[in-house]
Amino acid sequence: MSITIRDVAQAAGVSTATVSRALRGLPHVDPETRERVRRVAAELDYVVSPSASRLASGRTGTVAVITPFIDRWFFSTVLSGISDVLQESDVDLLVYEVGDPATSPGLPAERRLRGRVDGVIVVTLPTDAPRIADMLEIGLPTSFIGVRWPGVPSVCIDDAAAGRMATQHLINLGHERIGIISGRPQASTSQASRALGYVTAMKGAGLTPESSLEAHGYFTVAGGEAAMTSLLSQPNPPTAVFAMSDDMAFGAIRALQRHGIRPGGDIAIASIDGHELSELLDLTTVGQPVEQMGRIAAEALLARMLGQDDSADEITVPTTLVVRGSTVPVERTSAG
Amino acid sequence: MSITIRDVAQAAGVSTATVSRALRGLPHVDPETRERVRRVAAELDYVVSPSASRLASGRTGTVAVITPFIDRWFFSTVLSGISDVLQESDVDLLVYEVGDPATSPGLPAERRLRGRVDGVIVVTLPTDAPRIADMLEIGLPTSFIGVRWPGVPSVCIDDAAAGRMATQHLINLGHERIGIISGRPQASTSQASRALGYVTAMKGAGLTPESSLEAHGYFTVAGGEAAMTSLLSQPNPPTAVFAMSDDMAFGAIRALQRHGIRPGGDIAIASIDGHELSELLDLTTVGQPVEQMGRIAAEALLARMLGQDDSADEITVPTTLVVRGSTVPVERTSAG
DNA sequence: TTGAAAGCGCTAACAC
DNA sequence: GTGTTAGCGCTTTCAA
Numbered sequence: 001m002s003i004t005i006r007d008v009a010q011a012a013g014v015s016t017a018t019v020s021r022a023l024r025g026l027p028h029v030d031p032e033t034r035e036r037v038r039r040v041a042a043e044l045d046y047v048v049s050p051s052a053s054r055l056a057s058g059r060t061g062t063v064a065v066i067t068p069f070i071d072r073w074f075f076s077t078v079l080s081g082i083s084d085v086l087q088e089s090d091v092d093l094l095v096y097e098v099g100d101p102a103t104s105p106g107l108p109a110e111r112r113l114r115g116r117v118d119g120v121i122v123v124t125l126p127t128d129a130p131r132i133a134d135m136l137e138i139g140l141p142t143s144f145i146g147v148r149w150p151g152v153p154s155v156c157i158d159d160a161a162a163g164r165m166a167t168q169h170l171i172n173l174g175h176e177r178i179g180i181i182s183g184r185p186q187a188s189t190s191q192a193s194r195a196l197g198y199v200t201a202m203k204g205a206g207l208t209p210e211s212s213l214e215a216h217g218y219f220t221v222a223g224g225e226a227a228m229t230s231l232l233s234q235p236n237p238p239t240a241v242f243a244m245s246d247d248m249a250f251g252a253i254r255a256l257q258r259h260g261i262r263p264g265g266d267i268a269i270a271s272i273d274g275h276e277l278s279e280l281l282d283l284t285t286v287g288q289p290v291e292q293m294g295r296i297a298a299e300a301l302l303a304r305m306l307g308q309d310d311s312a313d314e315i316t317v318p319t320t321l322v323v324r325g326s327t328v329p330v331e332r333t334s335a336g
Numbered sequence: 337m338s339i340t341i342r343d344v345a346q347a348a349g350v351s352t353a354t355v356s357r358a359l360r361g362l363p364h365v366d367p368e369t370r371e372r373v374r375r376v377a378a379e380l381d382y383v384v385s386p387s388a389s390r391l392a393s394g395r396t397g398t399v400a401v402i403t404p405f406i407d408r409w410f411f412s413t414v415l416s417g418i419s420d421v422l423q424e425s426d427v428d429l430l431v432y433e434v435g436d437p438a439t440s441p442g443l444p445a446e447r448r449l450r451g452r453v454d455g456v457i458v459v460t461l462p463t464d465a466p467r468i469a470d471m472l473e474i475g476l477p478t479s480f481i482g483v484r485w486p487g488v489p490s491v492c493i494d495d496a497a498a499g500r501m502a503t504q505h506l507i508n509l510g511h512e513r514i515g516i517i518s519g520r521p522q523a524s525t526s527q528a529s530r531a532l533g534y535v536t537a538m539k540g541a542g543l544t545p546e547s548s549l550e551a552h553g554y555f556t557v558a559g560g561e562a563a564m565t566s567l568l569s570q571p572n573p574p575t576a577v578f579a580m581s582d583d584m585a586f587g588a589i590r591a592l593q594r595h596g597i598r599p600g601g602d603i604a605i606a607s608i609d610g611h612e613l614s615e616l617l618d619l620t621t622v623g624q625p626v627e628q629m630g631r632i633a634a635e636a637l638l639a640r641m642l643g644q645d646d647s648a649d650e651i652t653v654p655t656t657l658v659v660r661g662s663t664v665p666v667e668r669t670s671a672g
Numbered sequence: 673t674t675g676a677a678a679g680c681g682c683t684a685a686c687a688c
Numbered sequence: 689g690t691g692t693t694a695g696c697g698c699t700t701t702c703a704a
Contacts, residue, residue: 052681076412388697
C-alpha cells in the first residue's frame with residue numbers, strides 16, 4: 001500500500017541503510033547519493049513510518065506535557081510557549097490534562113508515558129510527593145514549571161517576592177487592613193510562598209495579618225468573587241486586598257461592582273499573573289512571563305534530551321509590578 | 337532492560353500471542369489463563385511498547401488536533417473538550433499549533449500526520465481549499481470544528497443566525513446607526529456568515545449597513561480596541577456596535593472607557609462567544625457551547641475511527657443570547 | 673483455546 | 689561510502 005524505505009532504496013539503486021542515512025542527514029554519505037535519494041524520496045512522496053522508526057531507534061520524537069488544565073489562561077499560555085519551541089525542533093507535543101490535583105483521582109499518566117515520549121514537562125502540580133516521585137521513576141528527562149524538585153530542572157517565579165511586592169505596594173499606598181484571597185485551604189508550595197510574601201510584607205510594616213482577613217478563592221473567578229463577598233461581609237472589612245491570581249482578582253472586582261464599590265477608589269486590589277485581560281479590567285498585578293516560562297522549560301528539556309546538559313537548573317524568571325487603576329492612593333479615596 | 341511481552345509469556349507459561357490476546361481483552365482466551373497473564377503482567381509491571389504495537393497493528397491510538405492557536409479562549413476551551421473525550425477512550429492527544437492562517441506559511445502537518453495518528457480534528461482554519469484538501473488526501477478520519485466541508489463531519493454554530501441575533505437585539509433597543517467590528521478584510525466562511533447575519537438584520541429593519549460603519553478587529557482585544565477607536569473618530573459614530581467576537585468586544589469596551597464613554601449607557605455593544613469573562617465585563621453576547629463543540633467533534637471522530645459511523649454529519653449547535661449591561665435600552669441612555 | 677511464525681518498516685552494528 | 693543483516697516488540701494469520 002504505502003511507500004516504504006525499500007521502494008525508495010530500489011528506485012534509487014541503493015540499500016535501505018543508505019536511504020536511512022541520506023534522509024536523516026547522517027554523515028558518511030556521498031553528496032551525490034544523498035541528493036539522488038532525496039529526489040527519489042520526494043518523487044515517491046515517501047514519508048518515514050514513525051512507528052517503525054521509533055521501534056528501531058527507541059526514540060519517539062515526542063514530548064508530553066502534563067497539566068491540570070488546558071482551558072485556563074496560565075496553562076494555555078504556558079502550553080503555547082512550549083508548543084512553539086517543540087515545533088521548531090520538530091518534536092511532537094502530547095497533552096495530558098489531569099485536572100485539579102485536589103479533586104482528581106491522580107495522574108493517569110505515569111504508565112502511559114513509558115515508551116511513548118522522550119521527555120516530560122510537568123506544569124504546576126502542587127508538590128504531591130508520591131505522584132511526582134512515580135513520574136520521575138520512569139527515568140524520563142523531565143522539566144517542571146511552577147514546582148521545585150531536587151534534581152529536576154524547573155522554572156518558577158519567586159512567589160514569595162511576588163506576594164511581597166503586591167502587598168508592599170498596597171502598604172505603600174497607606175493601607176493597613178489588607179486582606180488576602182488565597183487559593184485552597186491546603187496550600188501548594190507556590191501558594192504557600194505567596195502567602196509568606198504577604199505575611200512578610202505585613203509584618204515588615206508592623207501590621208498584623210489577621211486570619212479574618214483571609215478567604216479562599218480556589219484560583220477561579222467565581223471563587224474570587226465569593227471570597228471577596230465574604231471579606232466584605234465582615235464587621236470590619238479590609239481597605240485593600242491581595243489576590244494570589246488575576247482570575248480571583250477578577251472575581252473580587254466583580255464582587256465589588258455588585259456591592260457598588262469602586263475598585264481602586266474604595267477598595268484597592270492587587271494580584272499576581274499579568275493575565276491578558278488584566279489591563280482591560282484596570283487591575284494592578286505582578287506580571288509573570290508565562291509564555292516565556294513554557295519556552296524555557298521546553299528548551300531545557302530538549303537540551304537534556306539531547307544529553308547536552310545534565311544540570312538541573314532551578315531557573316527563576318523575573319516578575320514586574322504593573323500598577324493600574326485598581327490601586328489608587330488612599331488619599332484620593334476620600335474624594336471618591 | 338525493560339520487560340517485554342516475552343518475559344510475561346515465559347513467566348505465565350504461555351505464548352506471546354496469548355499474552356497479547358489476554359491483555360487486550362480479545363475473545364477466545366480461557367478466563368483462567370487471562371487472569372494468570374494479567375497477574376503476571378502486573379507483577380512484572382509490564383507495559384506494552386507503543387511503538388511495537390503500532391508498527392505491528394498499524395494503529396496509533398492517537399488523534400491530532402490542528403488549531404491556529406492554543407492560548408486563546410475559544411481554542412483552549414475547544415481543546416479541553418476534545419481532551420476530555422479522548423481521555424475517556426484512552427486515546428492520546430497530539431496538538432499542532434499552526435498559527436494564524438492569514439500570516440503563517442501553512443500547515444506543517446499534512447505529511448507529519450501520516451502514520452502518526454488515526455484521526456484528525458481541525459479547528460476553524462478558514463476555508464483554505466488547497467490546504468484542507470491536502471489534509472484530507474491522507475485519507476485519515478477527520479472532523480471539523482467551525483468549518484463545513486463536503487463529506488467531512490463538522491460541528492459549527494449557525495454564524496449567520498448568531499450575527500443576526502446580536503444585531504437584531506441592538507435594533508430592538510432602538511439603535512439605527514449600528515457599527516460592526518469584523519475580523520479580517522478577507523473573511524473566512526464563518527466570518528462572512530456573521531457579517532451576512534448583520535446585514536440581513538439591518539436590511540430587515542430598513543437600515544443601511546454603511547461601509548463606514550465597519551472596522552476590522554482581527555479577532556484580538558487590541559484589534560477590537562483599535563477598531564472601536566476608529567469608529568469613534570468618525571464624524572457620525574455609531575450608537576451601537578456588533579463585534580464578531582468577545583475578545584474584540586473587550587477591546588471595544590476598553591476603547592470606550594478610554595474615551596470616557598460608558599458601554600451600554602452611551603454606546604451599546606453586543607458580540608458572539610460567551611467568553612468566560614464576558615459576564616465580568618457585563619457584555620451582552622451570543623453564547624456558543626464551545627467545550628461542547630470540542631466534545632462533539634471528538635466523539636464523532638472516535639465513532640468514525642471505529643468505523644461505527646460513516647455519515648458526514650454537519651452538526652449545528654445552538655447559541656443563546658445573553659443580555660447584560662453592555663446593551664441598555666436607548667431610552668435610558670438620555671438619563672445617563 | 674492456544675502456539676508457531678511471519679512480518680510490520682525501520683535503525684544500527686559491522687563488514688566490506 | 690555503502691551494503692548486509694539482525695533485531696526493535698508486538699500483532700496476526702494459520703494450524704493445531
